Amino acid sequence: MHETIIKKPKVLARFLEGPHLKERECFLRQCAAEGYSLSMLRKIAWILLSISPNLDFCHGKITKSDLEQAIDGRVYFIKSSKHKHGSRQMFIRFATKWIRNLGLFEDFVKEKNSFDIYISEFSRYLSDERGLSPVTISTRCERLSWFFDYLNSRIDSLCSITIADIDDFIKEKGNNGWKRSSLASLASDLxxxxxxxxxxxxxxxxxxxxxxxxxxxxxxxLPEGPAWEDVKRLLNDERNCPADVRNNAILMLLAIYGFRRAEV
Structure with missing residues (x-):
């Protein structure tokens, strides 16, 4: 499976040499069968490889706390000033799904709330009447669960929910680091x-x-370019070798006239 989604030999070798290869391969095949895109499969493969060295499958069940420790121990999250909230949630989501698929996840019994019946009915509607993919349905239902968990401590009836509750939930996700595109998708699902x-x-x-x-x-x-002051400082950097004179002319064409790379 890795050979299908990863083309660079050196990168592929790293994935194939990592721990728990067989288990990672099986989970990737399952995700592919569920309809995940190629780019998403690459992200999932990277998540599994990243946390595999910190997981021990030989000593019984793995708890959510064990997964969070394995994830938070990565340098990527330790060095992040904003704790990469959205990335961390994605890591937890797929890591939990992987370990549960292996039968090694120690589930706690979640107390049902009054909104679960609505999520189940909505899921049936998306599947039977709309014909949406399992990935889309799972994502929408998961986001609904987050929303209802957010409300459950103070609201226990669907008819009591107001637009202010929905706006507050979306605003909270924005404060937690969600991008506008993710917030727009969340609003669309709600x-x-x-x-x-x-x-x-x-x-x-x-x-x-x-x-x-x-x-x-x-x-x-679109990617952001450097500030104009930085561009001017780069262009004014005096160097006399022929290659630097040529490069300076190329930079001027790109920065001042807006030439594309292929046009230079």
Missing amino acids: RSFFRYAGGQCWCDPKIADVIESPRIYTREG
Whole structure:
């Protein structure tokens, strides 16, 4: 499976030499069968390889605390000033799914709340009537679970939820480091649920219409260039060898005239 998703020989060798190769391969095949994209499969493969050295499969069940210690022990998270909240959540999600798939995860019995029946019915609707993929359904239901867990301590009825509760939840995720694109996806999933819930007379049907997504700018995903002061300092760096004179001319074409790399 790794040979299918990773093409560079040196990178592939690193994945194949890592611990728990057989278990990682089986899980990647399962994720591919569930419809995950190639880029997502690469991320999952990297997550599994990253945490594998810190997991011991020979000494009984693995708890959520064990997984979190294995994840938080990585240098990537230790050095991060913002703790990479979104990445950490993704690591926990797929690590938990992997260990549970192996039958080694020590589950705690989660107390059911009053919203679980709505999530189950919504999941059935997405599968049977909308025909969405298992990955999409799982993602939407997981986000709904987060939302209802956020509300459960103070609200126990769907009809009691207001737009202020939804806005506060989205705002909290933004404060935790979610990007605007992720927040827009979250708002879309909540809007989808409340549109369905309104049609079933579970709540006010107008809620879905007033759930707002953050503004997504057209070129937001483009990489940012250096500040103009940095560009000027680079261009004014005096060097006399022929290669530096040539490179300075290339940089001027790129920075001042906006030439593309292929046009120089």
